[in-house]
Amino acid sequence: MRKLFTLMAAMLFSIAMYAQNAPTAEExxxxxxxxxxxxxxxxxxxxxxxGQPAKKLFDVIRGSAFKIRNVSPKETSPWAEYKGKMWVYGLSLFNKPAQQAMKDKEVYRISIILDIRxxxxxxxxxxxxxGPAWMEAVMQKCLDAKVKEVSWEHFYIPERKTASEK
Structure with missing residues (x-):
């Protein structure tokens, strides 16, 4: 009974914490x-x-309304490269974690091409x-790389349907 009570208390606490962290529609x-x-x-x-180090761009983005909540390295396709190797050549920065973007069906992305391979x-x-700080580690690794191009997009994510729903 004590374990059940402890489990229920932990679940209620986690739900309360999630509710506090979830932004309202107005926010x-x-x-x-x-x-x-x-x-x-x-x-x-x-x-x-x-032509400047990525650190300068990262500092401007971090000081803005765009909160970096997801990072993804830009990689070449293994199908287009010799012996199927993939190469990192930039970063994509997102304002939402993947799960939140899928739920909201929209996300902003800043695409940065760096002078790296x-x-x-x-x-x-x-x-x-x-470990869990891998996104910050990715950005730290790219601080001194020179920026070749920077652009942004606002994506609307369509509903996904399984084959049986089509």
């Missing part, structure tokens, strides 16, 4: 408007970042010791 709308105001300034300042498996091997 999400406010955040989206702030992001929409920031991203055109990123376009206007593009020439300021190209790191073999993908070696890149990930160098990041893996970071």
């Amino acid at each position: 999400q709308e406010r955040e989206n408007k702030a992001i929409e105001a920031f991203l055109p300034t990123l376009d206007a300042r593009r020439s300021e970042f190209v 790191w073999e993908s498996s070696a890149f990930w091997d160098s990041i893996s010791p970071a």
